[in-house]
Amino acid sequence: MRHPRQDISTNSRLLRELKERGYSGGYTTVTDFLRDVRPPTRQGYEVRFETSPGEQAQVDFAQFHVVFTDEPMTPRIVWLFSMVLGHSRLIWARFVMHQNLPTVLRCHIAAFEAIGGAPREVLYDRMKTAVIGEGQTEGIIYNRALIDLARHYGFHPKACKAYRAKTKGKVERPFRYIREDFFLARSFRNLDDMNAQLRHWLDTVANPRKHATTQRVVNEAFAEERPYLRPLPLAPFKSVLKLERRVSREGMVSVGGNTYSVPDATRSRMVEVHSLADEVRIFENGTVIAAHPVLEGRRQRRVHPDHRRPIQPQHRPGTRQEPHVVKPAGDTVLQRSLAFYDAVGKVLAQENRP
Numbered sequence: 001m002r003h004p005r006q007d008i009s010t011n012s013r014l015l016r017e018l019k020e021r022g023y024s025g026g027y028t029t030v031t032d033f034l035r036d037v038r039p040p041t042r043q044g045y046e047v048r049f050e051t052s053p054g055e056q057a058q059v060d061f062a063q064f065h066v067v068f069t070d071e072p073m074t075p076r077i078v079w080l081f082s083m084v085l086g087h088s089r090l091i092w093a094r095f096v097m098h099q100n101l102p103t104v105l106r107c108h109i110a111a112f113e114a115i116g117g118a119p120r121e122v123l124y125d126r127m128k129t130a131v132i133g134e135g136q137t138e139g140i141i142y143n144r145a146l147i148d149l150a151r152h153y154g155f156h157p158k159a160c161k162a163y164r165a166k167t168k169g170k171v172e173r174p175f176r177y178i179r180e181d182f183f184l185a186r187s188f189r190n191l192d193d194m195n196a197q198l199r200h201w202l203d204t205v206a207n208p209r210k211h212a213t214t215q216r217v218v219n220e221a222f223a224e225e226r227p228y229l230r231p232l233p234l235a236p237f238k239s240v241l242k243l244e245r246r247v248s249r250e251g252m253v254s255v256g257g258n259t260y261s262v263p264d265a266t267r268s269r270m271v272e273v274h275s276l277a278d279e280v281r282i283f284e285n286g287t288v289i290a291a292h293p294v295l296e297g298r299r300q301r302r303v304h305p306d307h308r309r310p311i312q313p314q315h316r317p318g319t320r321q322e323p324h325v326v327k328p329a330g331d332t333v334l335q336r337s338l339a340f341y342d343a344v345g346k347v348l349a350q351e352n353r354p
Contacts (some may be wrong), residue, residue: 040331053225057085057111057119059081059082059108060175061079063078063080064077069187069193070189076097078194080093080293081096084227088218088224089211090221094198096191097257102127104130105206116229121158131159140159149237237277241275243272260280261307275294
């Protein structure tokens with residue numbers, strides 16, 4: 001029979017929702033009821049590996065299917081990037097639209113900034129953005145940009161052994177926890193709203209909870225682990241991915257499923273794009289002509305206001321264009337002929353005659 005601790009996330013969520021509906025009972029009553037109604041499963045035994053404070057974090061992606069209420073007719077696939085500290089079990093996570101390398105780099109940077117440091121080792125599943133392949137002599141071959149990131153923050157990348165999913169159990173189990181306790185039975189307007197709700201859930205439910213395995217409050221364990229993390233570097237990470245892109249007829253350049261504007265004065269049809277972790281820079285003949293913050297999501301457009309000339313009203317041939325006249329401020333005095341004033345004087349003279 002399944003041990004109730006294995007489903008503590010589901011039990012806790014159910015109790016939370018019942019209390020919102022007026023239930024006044026306790027946690028034990030809920031778990032006793034669930035134990036009776038759940039089907040039995042085979043009980044296995046696993047060896048648990050614990051890590052020292054600041055030693056390791058585990059990183060992976062999980063796929064989620066969602067329909068945003070802002071686009072009710074468009075099903076979406078989003079990816080959850082999750083980083084879990086091995087000792088304290090602190091979770092940092094973010095939903096993204098891509099699994100590409102710039103997204104992976106941005107998520108690492110944001111996670112390290114949020115936790116205030118970097119672990120000595122980061123464990124990866126063999127995702128393509130991290131692991132390129134495996135050589136006969138050199139072993140695991142990591143993405144060059146990931147190596148640059150690791151050197152910048154002072155951590156060592158490590159790939160899981162092939163076909164050994166349990167090696168990264170500390171990040172796999174939180175995916176199930178997030179799916180069952182956070183994702184199910186919720187609605188989201190868009191990706192930003194989804195991440196705002198996720199951050200609130202992490203801050204108020206996931207990280208303040210007592211962890212089922214360690215039997216410690218996650219935030220309290222993290223407070224002890226944080227001093228062991230490597231300090232953040234003073235300079236920002238600026239790894240560059242160089243791309244060549246064609247400028248569209250609308251003066252836009254496509255990068256990562258989104259489009260970015262170039263100035264109207266751009267003459268080249270092909271430009272060089274430098275994709276950084278947080279910025280897209282566009283070059284024409286070696287000169288920077290545009291810089292944009294990276295757009296999350298897909299099919300989004302960003303047009304810098306300085307890149308477009310204001311549209312002037314067109315003058316039709318054969319028509320007289322009236323000049324724009326600026327009238328002076330104040331009262332206007334009407335000018336009349338001298339004969340008018342002579343006639344007024346005569347009338348006034350007759351009215352004053354005795």
